[in-house]
Amino acid sequence: MQIINNSRSDAPYKRKIKIHSKIERDKDGKMQLSWQTLHNLEKEYGDSFFILDLRQFETNYKEFLQGFRSIYPNTNLGYSYKTNYIPKLCQTVHSMGGYAEVVSQMEYDLAVSIGVPPTRIIFNGPLKQQEDLENAILAGSIVNLDCLEEVEMVEALANRLPEQKIAVGLRCNFEIDTTRISRFGFDVAAGELDQAFQRLTELNNCTVDGLHCHISTSARSTESYSRRTQKIIELTDYYFKEKQPRFIDIGGGFYGKMTDDLKSQFDGYIPNYQEYAQAVAPQLKSKYPGDSGPELIIEPGVAVVSDVLNFAAKVVGLKTVRSRQIALVVGSVHNVKPTGTDKNLSLRVYRDEENSAQRKLAGPVDIVGYTCMEHDCLYKDYPGEIGIGDYTVVENMGAYTVVFKPPFIRANPPIISYDSIQDEYQLIRRRETSEDVFSTYIL
Ligand SMILES: Cc1ncc(COP(=O)(O)O)c(C=O)c1O
Missing domain, CATH: 2.40.37.10 (Lyase, Ornithine Decarboxylase; Chain A, domain 1)
Structure with a gap:
């Protein structure tokens, strides 16, 4: 295309x-x-x-990723296309080794069109149509399912192509002390994530490769990143007893760099890149001290592009x-x-x-x-x-x-x-x- x-x-x-x-x-x-x-x-x-x-973008990309990698080397960055999909930026991300994080077929098409191989695309978001979801899975993209209707789509695919190995990720919805109830992902407390796991693992040709979360909060605080990391590690402990996940994806939503007068208009503290990395990466490092822990994926938009x-x-x-x-x-x-x-x-x-x-x-x-x-x-x-x-x-x-x-x-x-x-x-x-x-x- x-x-x-x-x-x-x-x-x-x-x-x-x-x-x-x-x-x-x-x-x-x-x-x-x-x-x-x-x-x-x-x-x-x-x-x-x-x-x-463009140079500032490259600098931000390297600094942000390096903050995490210096603690947990197996970290990769998926750039959130929706935040700013200027193709030149998306191309730069690809040339620097990042994933394309897309939330629609339109964004998926852009990634393919600028030469990103499907295996370097993460397909998130609440609306994936059967054909788009199937194509992305079959092409080897990371597809993070958002709801039980998407589980049904995977079931249909798995039953239609019994010889085909299918891998997906699941977006989790859990509380981290925010006032808003998020509409995205499988509600952990209500047993929806359990249901999704059960249904997918009953299929002989399907595996769940990893867990994803993205929780946008107005404060974008480091505490909220510590908490979401802790929760997602607890969930991987529970659901991946036999084999560790291939990836743990903690989403985006971090603050970026800003001018002082903009900073002064926010009530709370504006963390820097290193502080975000410190809130997340040491927890993975202590859980997986060797070199073969799961891939940590971060999905910044604002943080690298603002x-x-x-x-x-x-x-x-x-x-x-x-x-x-x-x-x-x-x-x-x-x-x-x-x-x-x-x-x-x-x-x-x-x-x-x-x-x-x-x-x-x-x-x-x-x-x-x-x-x-x-x-x-x-x-x-x-x-x-x-x-x-x-x-x-x-x-x-x-x-x-x-x-x-x-x-x-x-x-x-x-x-x-x-x-x-x-x-x-x-x-x-x-x-x-x-x-x-x-x-x-x-x-
Ligand atoms: C799944 C997902 N990942 C990453 C992002 C990027 O968020 P931000 O631009 O705030 O970093 C978003 C934004 O809504 C998102 O929905």
Whole structure:
């Protein structure tokens, strides 16, 4: 299947360019943009765009995984496609040895299309259709079943192909002192996991290879990771008495790196990579002290991707309505907060200081977007100066942004990848056209 458009007509977009605007990094490794760099990029790519920091993604991937591997070497990372499925990121994960963690056939197709072998795909999620589930199992993917209906699908497959060896994983649902009752996986306390095991092991040609859990909590605390690890080890002790599991998968949901002003908006402590590794990996190490323990799988999305994308939008309009000062940018709150988070964005304004004829406003200014919605405000009461031709840049845009953005009112901006070692920019998603948006409708 070829779902990425690699046709000839895209060839002009694929060249890598140098615009003599090397982006330096600060002491924390963050990209240091400037008005001139953004202006040069505008000339090439238009007045709004995402900038992907591929090297930062690689750094995060290595650091996060290394934290776990330094304690429990048999750890692997499955990157959560849903968090940000920019194919360039997914390809990078594959080239670094990671699994593709997918939750739909659409994401599965993407993984295959960029060259990930099925054996390096983990298929999770609550909805797998019979054909998709069967194909994934037969191709050797790790398929973590979520409910008894999926057990039935496996039974149908096993009975139809009695000579075929079938292996699956099971997602467990247990309490770890959270207020929300999760809808995912087999309810351990109610005996659903037991039922699933029983039914699958009654099939002569089916094995359960491992256990999975993913529990999203608002605090994302290290304690919750200690607890889920302890629980899943207890369950493997119980269900894998004769033979240890092939894998133990503790899911994702970890915090990523963030700017200080974003951090200050969270009530609780924001653990770092090492602290998460410390909450999980020593428990596996003490349970399996040798080299042949089960594979530990971690499935981060946010943790490795949140800080690798910035969104830049040019300031194109200024107005004052009674007491309210307003700056209009070529972007929208739907580009930067499509999930509707209540957190304020880390927004910086890059000023065109040398333009003396520039029209400008002195704060407080509301920085608003292109939609016709009153709520489309990217930043309320920006305190500094802002003028026509400046650029606003929102940081920490990597998680649940481009995958969530609907084609509301305006087509999507392009995504540019910056390679700081080669000092090269590459377009990795072209600007969408009206035709792209309307091409699936039928007149
Ligand atoms: C099964 C599974 N694994 C991993 C993730 C990634 O979570 P996050 O992006 O919060 O790390 C999710 C997100 O919902 C998930 O459902």
